[in-house]
Amino acid sequence: MLWDRTLILQNGILKANITREELDGSGQTLEELFFSVTEGLEPEAAAEEAE
């Protein structure tokens, strides 16, 4: 893993600012977080979307 922090932007708005440790603690992958943030998916649906 190369990154320490991810910032997710959508439509000019900073939707997420999260460290890798925080993400690991949430049980989500980066892809799942991305979909949940940008598409408003629940974590379970985002996981399926990422499969």
Place this chain on the structure above:
Amino acid sequence: MLQVSHVTKQYGKVLACNDISFELPPGTVTVLLGPNGAGKSTLIKSIIGFLRYQGEITVDGYPNKSSEARRLVGYIPEIPALYPNLTVSEHLEFLARAYRLTNYKERAEALLERFELADKKKKFGDELSKGMQQKLNICLGLLPQPQILLMDEPMIGLDPHAIKQVKDLFEECARKAVHCWSAPISSTASICCGTARSSCRMAS
């Protein structure tokens, strides 16, 4: 190290960045993700000082457009910004002079060697293939060894071999500075997270 406070950038009626704030400490790698048109490039160009915006950006306490800050920040643009009438060597020399670098030649040679451009030193910018232009673009961004390196989708136009070269180099120097790397989720997933899973779907 890098502080972005309430940055807003508007193009006419389009709000490209809306009240964005964050802070990046030294020795960290940040990936800036977002769909096309999310504002990633606008934010990076604001940080580098290319755009006017509302809000405040400081680098190591200096305003981002000050000469002190500019010496600390490097930038690898999405589209290589090369001069057609300068050779590969001249590009590196030009950048070294702009940053007032001394003893840069050994590092420049090493970068050219690493990115397989050592035999292209006398080629002009417009004689290089797109991938080679991007490699030179990356060499130019890395030459000054900036404290903060902003990369706007640096893998565009590179073949898988070159992507691995960039990734390896990035891993070596990642903890020595603040690195901020913008990317669509697809390439980041495969490069930063070691998985290409779902990359095709995510790219769409």
